[in-house]
Amino acid sequence: MGSLTRKEVEYLKAVFDLTSNRDLASSLDIANNLGVSCATASETLKRLSEKGLVIREPWKGVRLSELGFKEINKIVRNHRVFETYAHKVLLVSLNEACECARRIEMYLSEEIVNSMCRILGHPKKCPHNKDIPRGIPCCVRE
Template identity: 40%
Template sequence: MVGVLSRREASYLVAIYSISGSSPARLKEIALYVGVRPPTALEALYKLSSRGLVVKEARGRYRLSREGLRLVEALIRKHRVLETFLVRTLGLCVDEACRLASAFDYAVPMELVDKMCGAMGHPSCCPHGNPIPAGNCHPPKLEVRR
């Protein structure tokens, strides 16, 4: 069991996810993305590695473990549902909704996110046009037999 992620831990996982693409992310790139010096990033990555969320590759490169990837994908879902809710329900502008969602998305239980998603009719994309990953609240797709 991984436990709860802090905002800081979540930011490192998102950094690796955003940078890495098809190859592991370099320490310098991760530090720059998070806005810290490489020694600070190295310490955080060591802790994430000891929790099984990050894997250190050769030459100071890092990738997400399977569990780390699962957590990042859940965080992306939370963020996109929350910002959609803030725009649709509270009428916030897209940038403000994104900024506010980033402040607490990591701490919101997925059960609440699923309820918000359902209440909005299961939106397929966020206000930026990015796809919202499916969650447990999505109704099963009906198969049409011919």
């Protein structure tokens, strides 16, 4: 429905990162990750669970819902494709590329990102050596 705010994206990214090992991300971990109080984190996560983006197990932690994963995976793809393109093709410093990617990641369109991805030859890793999520049907046939 209503699209995500910048902060909500930050929270989802934190959940995404923190649950790469473990099953659940705790409010405290997320609070530390984002530099806010535990109460604020808890509150925002509650809102995100009401929007259906995370699954909350009260007093335990949160994980991404299917919808939440789809959303944030797309944004992570946007970030990593863009920063790779900016660094490799536009010849901008990696730092600069990453900073700009962070600001625009949630506003980039699939068409533009897929086009950059194609030009780059569908890279599997960003310059930080992190995985670039596959685009379907950009990198992979349906």
